[in-house]
Amino acid sequence: MTFKVPENYDPHMDVRTTQAAIKFIHDLFDKEFSKKMNLERISAPLFVEKTTGLNDNLNGVERPVEFDIKAIPGKTVEVVQSLAKWKRLALKMYGFRPNEGLYTNMNAIRRDEDLDNLHSVYVDQWDWEMAISREDRTEEKLKAVVRDIFQVIKHMEHEVWYRYPEAVYKLPEEITFLTTEELEKRYPDMTRKERENAAAKEYGAIFLQKIGWPLADGEPHDGRAPDYDDWNLNGDIIFWFEPLNCALEVSSMGIRVDEEALKAQLKHANCTDRAILPFHKALLNGELPYSIGGGIGQSRICMLLLGRVHVGEVQASIWPEEMRRECAEQNIRLL
Numbered sequence: 059m060t061f062k063v064p065e066n067y068d069p070h071m072d073v074r075t076t077q078a079a080i081k082f083i084h085d086l087f088d089k090e091f092s093k094k095m096n097l098e099r100i101s102a103p104l105f106v107e108k109t110t111g112l113n114d115n116l117n118g119v120e121r122p123v124e125f126d127i128k129a130i131p132g133k134t135v136e137v138v139q140s141l142a143k144w145k146r147l148a149l150k151m152y153g154f155r156p157n158e159g160l161y162t163n164m165n166a167i168r169r170d171e172d173l174d175n176l177h178s179v180y181v182d183q184w185d186w187e188m189a190i191s192r193e194d195r196t197e198e199k200l201k202a203v204v205r206d207i208f209q210v211i212k213h214m215e216h217e218v219w220y221r222y223p224e225a226v227y228k229l230p231e232e233i234t235f236l237t238t239e240e241l242e243k244r245y246p247d248m249t250r251k252e253r254e255n256a257a258a259k260e261y262g263a264i265f266l267q268k269i270g271w272p273l274a275d276g277e278p279h280d281g282r283a284p285d286y287d288d289w290n291l292n293g294d295i296i297f298w299f300e301p302l303n304c305a306l307e308v309s310s311m312g313i314r315v316d317e318e319a320l321k322a323q324l325k326h327a328n329c330t331d332r333a334i335l336p337f338h339k340a341l342l343n344g345e346l347p348y349s350i351g352g353g354i355g356q357s358r359i360c361m362l363l364l365g366r367v368h369v370g371e372v373q374a375s376i377w378p379e380e381m382r383r384e385c386a387e388q389n390i391r392l393l
Contacts, residue, residue: 111335159188187351230262311352
């Protein structure tokens with residue numbers, strides 16, 4: 059999306075009350091989400107060694123922030139772009155069994171992000187991962203987990219309304235499941251983002267499934283790294299967000315690749331060279347647990363529940379000076 063400045067915007071809170079609301083949402087989500095999903099909180103790295111293959115390559119073109127360490131000569135480390143692969147390795151390291159899992163507060167830097175109302179260089183997520191059996195690598199399991207996450211977000215809406223009734227944004231009552239193929243057939247003349255907007259506006263909340271493989275026109279709905287989500291068993295949780303008149307994605311998630319899915323997706327993405335990296339080799343050798351996982355945007359959830367129109371209202375980051383000036387003129391108070 060492009061940067062939008064809504065007219066006559068009222069955040070309903072001053073900055074200090076906003077900070078208190080952010081902490082309330084974070085603390086409550088930690089509690090409710092971990093209980094609902096049977097997840098334990100663990101510590102996560104801010105950076106990983108480059109040669110491990112653990113960093114998220116996103117769409118394959120974004121440049122991670124990298125640096126060396128004086129005490130470890132000859133090694134390059136990268137600030138994480140997400141923890142998608144690291145979490146699966148952690149499931150094995152900590153001995154999690156099927157239907158047990160972990161979550162962590164993930165902080166990342168995405169230096170090549172296009173900055174607008176929804177996108178920041180600084181990324182904050184609840185990153186989570188759950189071990190599952192091979193038999194649970196199904197669409198039914200995926201949908202059940204999506205419904206659980208949606209129920210947690212709906213419960214959060216009620217709790218935020220109770221504490222901050224003047225500020226809460228009303229959410230839909232249920233989530234609708236759609237595939238990228240269905241959107242392509244339904245809206246053939248629209249762009250990908252226009253399809254998401256149309257479907258989210260119609261249903262209020264959608265889980266958009268199967269992101270990664272090419273559609274009928276030869277291109278994928280959106281980019282996905284080939285080495286964590288199974289492109290047949292993944293998707294995004296998306297809400298219609300009236301304050302900005304657009305779709306708001308709050309989570310990207312999915313059942314993770316097994317050995318066969320990894321081989322097929324690496325081949326399709328022309329990334330078969332990654333098969334020799336430690337993470338990928340362990341996965342192909344059957345040494346890692348099967349899992350489902352994803353990330354839930356902390357700032358996106360705060361935006362959604364409080365009806366805020368700029369991610370900078372709920373997180374501290376760096377913005378172009380012109381954007382700061384325009385926001386100040388329209389009562390959008392960037393932290």
